Amino acid sequence: MTPFPTIEPLPDLIVAPVVRAALAEDLGRAGDITAQACVPADARLTADFAARRGGVVSGLSCIRLALAELDPAATFHALAVDGHVVPAGTALARVSGNARAILTAERTALNLLGRMCGIATLTQDYVDAVAGTKARITDTRKTTPGLRALEKYAVRCGGGVNHRFGLDDAILIKDNHVAACGSVGEAVRRAKAFAGHLVKVEVEVDTLVQLQEALACDPDVIMLDNFSLADLREAVVITGGRVTLEASGGVTLETVRAIAETGVDVISVGALTHSAKVLDIGLDAVGE
Known part of the structure; x- marks a missing residue:
């Protein structure tokens, strides 16, 4: 505990x-x-x-x-x-x-x-499940409308950390943003050109090929969306600590320990707030 x-x-x-x-x-x-x-x-x-x-x-x-x-x-x-x-x-x-x-x-x-x-x-259950690894448990924006500040505070009470609070405090490029831009690389380049010096840029990738493309543009964080355990481990090797890696997608109490043991830095869990x-x-x- x-x-x-x-x-x-x-x-x-x-x-x-x-x-x-x-x-x-x-x-x-x-x-x-x-x-x-x-x-x-x-x-x-x-x-x-x-x-x-x-x-x-x-x-x-x-x-x-x-x-x-x-x-x-x-x-x-x-x-x-x-x-x-x-x-x-x-x-x-x-x-x-x-x-x-x-x-x-x-x-x-x-x-x-x-x-x-x-x-x-529930947050503490997840935090306890990854104890001894370097992975931190974080929430998402999948919160009850009007209750986000309270629910994210509750995550902190359980030992988790907070992801971005809203659309205005960090840039998070998702798959549909990539589709609108044409490629992962182009989306990251546009984001970095737009962002102020205090604004972090995160990009979601679905494959190891996209991971390599994103790395070439030097984002602050890369989200590994629904990666297999083998691909998560490979992503950790490929990045070599050059960027923060966030694992996301369908994380449960039964799977979170194995995900943490791949060496990722952060694991985001929507269930903390939408299914507690x-x-x-x-x-x-x-x-x-």
Whole structure:
């Protein structure tokens, strides 16, 4: 198991709008009519957000921000730390405040927290699977619309690293870009002529022939798309450390170790964000 990382929390400026939008979606036009009908307006509640299943913690600020939107006077006490592994039954946070506010914020907080913890947990599974190799596990842009910053933060909580965040922070030439340009070499040449001095250029190749063509144009990163293990090993020999090699395409927990052992530098895994199972977390009332 990987050691606990030190994770720089996401700024509230990034998380709060996501939480606010999720609450607005849930509240609809009339608010929480169940809480209004069943819970006295001045009722108080203390409750724990508890992990029903063990995993990696990520997204505790979502609880705090969801509750603060509905009860600014409520208290929030983190009982765990983002990036840490917890066993089943662990209380992650305790909240106290207006009962209606807590019950109304519950689903929004659990949806975001469970999603992020699930991504962090799956990421650590991949990171642990390649332990002892030089390969790093990275995510992709296959994220939930509107949740990219949170989901990529969850990847970091699980010990992974982030690929580009959007279309504007790195050039990534894919097969359709190559088709539009006519060749791998021409696409890379155009990209390097366009890029600023701080912008990296990555190109995806499908064959060892394309790899040789790309190498001649000196990109920063070459993505080896759906290469066989034998071709991955050959690509490592051909490049001789001159360029960062990223393996991608259909990577699973069953195959990632063998891919890492070929000597590639990075393995990108779309499943980290598009197929992670939500970590089961619940809200439990605490007796006074």
